[in-house]
Amino acid sequence: MPDALVRTRGLCKHFGGVVATDNVTLELNRGEIHAVIGPNGAGKTTLINQLTGELFPDAGSILLDGRDITREPPAVRARAGLARAYQIVSIFPAFSVLQNVALAVQATQPHSFRFWREAARDARLLDPAMEILARLGLEGRAGALASQLSHGEQRQLELAMALATRPRVLLLDEPTAGMGHEESRHIVSLLGTLKSDYAILLVEHDMNAVFALADLITVLVYGRIVASGAPDEIRGDAEVKRAYLGEKKKAPRRTGAAD
Amino acid sequence: MSTRLQFALGAGLLIALAAIPPVASLAGIPFLLTLFTRIVIVAIASVSLNLILGYGGMYSLGHAVYIGIGGYTVGILAFHGVHSGLVQWPLALAVSALFALVTGALCLRTRGVYFIMITLAFAQMVYFLTVGVAKYGGDDGLTIARRSSFGGLVNLADRTTFYYVSLAFLLAAVLVVWRISRSHFGMVVRGACANDRRMQALGFPTYRYRLAAYVIAGTMGGLAGALLANQTDFVNPEMLSWTRSGDLMIMVILGGSGSVIGPVAGTVAYMVLEEVLSGITEHWQIILGPLVVLMALVRQGGIVGWLSPKRHA
Numbered sequence: 001m002p003d004a005l006v007r008t009r010g011l012c013k014h015f016g017g018v019v020a021t022d023n024v025t026l027e028l029n030r031g032e033i034h035a036v037i038g039p040n041g042a043g044k045t046t047l048i049n050q051l052t053g054e055l056f057p058d059a060g061s062i063l064l065d066g067r068d069i070t071r072e073p074p075a076v077r078a079r080a081g082l083a084r085a086y087q088i089v090s091i092f093p094a095f096s097v098l099q100n101v102a103l104a105v106q107a108t109q110p111h112s113f114r115f116w117r118e119a120a121r122d123a124r125l126l127d128p129a130m131e132i133l134a135r136l137g138l139e140g141r142a143g144a145l146a147s148q149l150s151h152g153e154q155r156q157l158e159l160a161m162a163l164a165t166r167p168r169v170l171l172l173d174e175p176t177a178g179m180g181h182e183e184s185r186h187i188v189s190l191l192g193t194l195k196s197d198y199a200i201l202l203v204e205h206d207m208n209a210v211f212a213l214a215d216l217i218t219v220l221v222y223g224r225i226v227a228s229g230a231p232d233e234i235r236g237d238a239e240v241k242r243a244y245l246g247e248k249k250k251a252p253r254r255t256g257a258a259d
Numbered sequence: 260m261s262t263r264l265q266f267a268l269g270a271g272l273l274i275a276l277a278a279i280p281p282v283a284s285l286a287g288i289p290f291l292l293t294l295f296t297r298i299v300i301v302a303i304a305s306v307s308l309n310l311i312l313g314y315g316g317m318y319s320l321g322h323a324v325y326i327g328i329g330g331y332t333v334g335i336l337a338f339h340g341v342h343s344g345l346v347q348w349p350l351a352l353a354v355s356a357l358f359a360l361v362t363g364a365l366c367l368r369t370r371g372v373y374f375i376m377i378t379l380a381f382a383q384m385v386y387f388l389t390v391g392v393a394k395y396g397g398d399d400g401l402t403i404a405r406r407s408s409f410g411g412l413v414n415l416a417d418r419t420t421f422y423y424v425s426l427a428f429l430l431a432a433v434l435v436v437w438r439i440s441r442s443h444f445g446m447v448v449r450g451a452c453a454n455d456r457r458m459q460a461l462g463f464p465t466y467r468y469r470l471a472a473y474v475i476a477g478t479m480g481g482l483a484g485a486l487l488a489n490q491t492d493f494v495n496p497e498m499l500s501w502t503r504s505g506d507l508m509i510m511v512i513l514g515g516s517g518s519v520i521g522p523v524a525g526t527v528a529y530m531v532l533e534e535v536l537s538g539i540t541e542h543w544q545i546i547l548g549p550l551v552v553l554m555a556l557v558r559q560g561g562i563v564g565w566l567s568p569k570r571h572a
């Protein structure tokens with residue numbers, strides 16, 4: 001069996017009395033979309049935060065390509081190939097759309113101690129950035145300020161920035177939340193095409209998207225994995241139905257935790 | 260902030276400032292040259308503060324400490340008989356850079372009000388040091404017998420020469436901050452100001468970039484100090500008192516933080532106003548304070564902001 005690109009072992013995270021992550025062990029493999037689903041407050045975002053290093057787990061470990069990154073800061077992990085798209089849009093509102101993505105491209109360079117040349121005219125940043133914007137259908141908005149984008153467009157920008165860092169692992173926290181039908185379909189089909197090149201962790205509430213895309217589905221409830229398997233197994237799992245699928249089919253909610 | 264407007268304002272300011280020496284001598288007001296030499300030098304410090312405050316969101320309330328460090332380095336060396344500018348000035352910059360590196364490494368671990376307080380605290384430490392060391396004049400300050408000598412290269416004792424040298428340094432400072440603010444490095448500093456968490460998630464170890472900006476700004480502040488010590492032939496603790504740091508912060512915000520030329524305009528406006536008002540009443544601060552607050556409230560973006568066409572929200 002080839003070793004997983006990302007592997008967590010027994011991750012635990014408490015917030016006071018709240019158990020947000022409870023002994024979570026999972027894998028992300030290249031060429032696979034691993035969907036993590038679960039009700040509100042199940043700990044999906046908290047799990048991603050631990051993978052990116054924005055939160056440190058209380059217990060357990062995280063391996064990236066066999067290397068222990070449990071205590072590495074976010075920037076180090078990002079440079080090692082992890083990228084995320086936030087559930088709540090996290091962009092640079094005062095920069096143009098193109099600048100946002102160009103900055104993400106810049107993050108792939110060995111360092112940014114370059115003091116003289118104008119970043120906004122550097123083709124090595126702009127060309128790849130434009131390419132990614134085109135891929136997401138945002139090229140027409142390149143010159144707009146990020147703050148002027150619609151909510152759906154900002155979510156696309158969020159994804160564009162993640163892609164621009166040329167990651168190996170994509171951690172996507174509800175990439176289609178709050179998008180219109182068309183936009184959301186576009187993203188779903190895009191994720192389908194991205195799949196072969198990345199290991200993707202997909203948190204998503206749209207079950208149609210999940211079952212269309214996922215190779216593996218893990219169900220979290222109160223921070224604990226209650227089921228994990230191929231889409232067909234999950235669809236038939238009684239506990240999953242009771243805990244999640246049965247009671248909320250396609251929950252169109254927009255609330256979220258601290259991010 | 261449109262680039263064209265900044266260029267226009269910058270060019271206008273440069274021409275006006277370049278005209279000061281002939282105007283002062285034609286009008287027979289030598290004091291005008293003294294005032295504007297001081298303004299030009301302080302503007303270097305404002306421009307440097309703007310690099311971290313305007314672009315990096317680092318609201319330092321201790322930036323005058325670099326004027327003090329640069330000034331005292333020159334003063335102390337002169338006191339010990341070292342008058343060569345080629346020794347004094349590089350050392351003034353080096354000491355400022357080192358101080359910025361050491362204190363910045365700690366200050367930049369904090370944010371917001373804590374950052375303001377800790378930058379203030381470090382500046383106060385140096386302030387009390389200068390007050391306490393009797394050998395270098397303590398409270399009374401230290402008179403500098405001779406201006407920095409650069410061999411036959413330039414004669415800083417000549418007032419007009421000194422003014423143009425200062426103006427050249429200001430121009431260089433503006434140019435440096437202008438380039439830096441748009442460079443790869445500048446984008447990281449600005450990005451970390453707007454959304455540090457995202458920057459780190461993208462893979463930027465932002466701390467080291469912010470620290471580097473802090474050191475660059477401190478070094479430029481030290482240059483202003485070396486110049487100021489030469490202008491007044493004197494250094495004293497008052498140069499680096501916290502009110503001086505506050506003045507610098509006001510000048511930057513008044514002129515428009517985050518625009519390269521704004522702090523120059525802010526410095527000119529603030530110091531000319533100060534001069535005019537202090538001629539009218541000794542309680543000029545009571546007028547100037549509210550005036551500045553009012554200007555800041557009426558419209559954000561400072562002087563440069565008022566001059567630019569209204570931006571859409």
Ligand SMILES: Nc1ncnc2c1ncn2[C@@H]1O[C@H](COP(=O)(O)OP(=O)(O)OP(=O)(O)O)[C@@H](O)[C@H]1O
Nearest residue numbers: 015020039040041042043044045046255256257258
């Ligand atoms: N920084 C925090 N401090 C305290 N509690 C937190 C924090 N972040 C999350 N929690 C709590 O941890 C639990 C898991 O939250 P998390 O945001 O990970 O859930 P989620 O599965 O992403 O939910 P959603 O579907 O609403 O996005 C919740 O009970 C939440 O209130």
Ligand SMILES: [Mg+2]
Nearest residue numbers: 044045087256
């Ligand atoms: Mg969440």
